[in-house]
Amino acid sequence: MIIFVHIKYDYFCNVFVEKRIRINTIIRGINMKLSPKDIDWWRNHTNQEILEKYGISIANVSRTKKKYSIKNIRKSGSGSNQTTGSYAKCKNSSCKEDVWVTPSRPEKYCSRDCTYTCVEYRDKLSSVDKSYMQTEAYSVAVQKEGVAEYRRYANKVHRLSDKVYNENIDTINPDRHPRTLSGVEGGWQLDHIIEVRFGFDNHIPYVVLCDISNLRMLPWKENLARNKKDPTLIV
8 A cells, every 4th residue: 555655646746747847848938039140040940950959849949930930941852741632622511612631631621610510510519428517526526616716717728729729720730630529520629738727726827828839639539538537627
């Protein structure tokens, strides 16, 4: 029993330290400043060269480039490595728009508005399993003290995260996985690597959780599996 407790304690400490390191990295990236000389260097080097010199994430590179209006450059011959694709009709049968598709994703909607007006998609939503909302655990969770305050915090996180996602979709979701509710076949969701609940419990400013380097796409089943550890995380 003592050994088991020590293992659990060590595991918790390691996870907590890893999250704190990520938080500090995000904050450092947000506060990153470039001198005129640095800006000139960035404008003449590729993302890979920037990563190797500064030791930061590609998300921090993208954010900093946007902050200083620095355009991406490609080395000669890099075009041959770009993903091939073609134009096809929107997945919504009532839409006439053309969309760019790739071999990995031969079908997609032209926009989120088009997705939500699609009859087939709405039929899928109506069949989503929401039985977890009828469980006693969920009922107790949403009524316990602090839930209302957490909801306000979570709503701020999700609103800003959606804004960051839309502005950086090529970095966060380059394969254009469809964002859906849980239960939709083939659906993906925007996930926070440092969980919203962890941020709330540790008084982390919500803007830190919305940083591009803390956002990623996950299949809805994987995202739901993370949230099931705490029913109050299901939103």
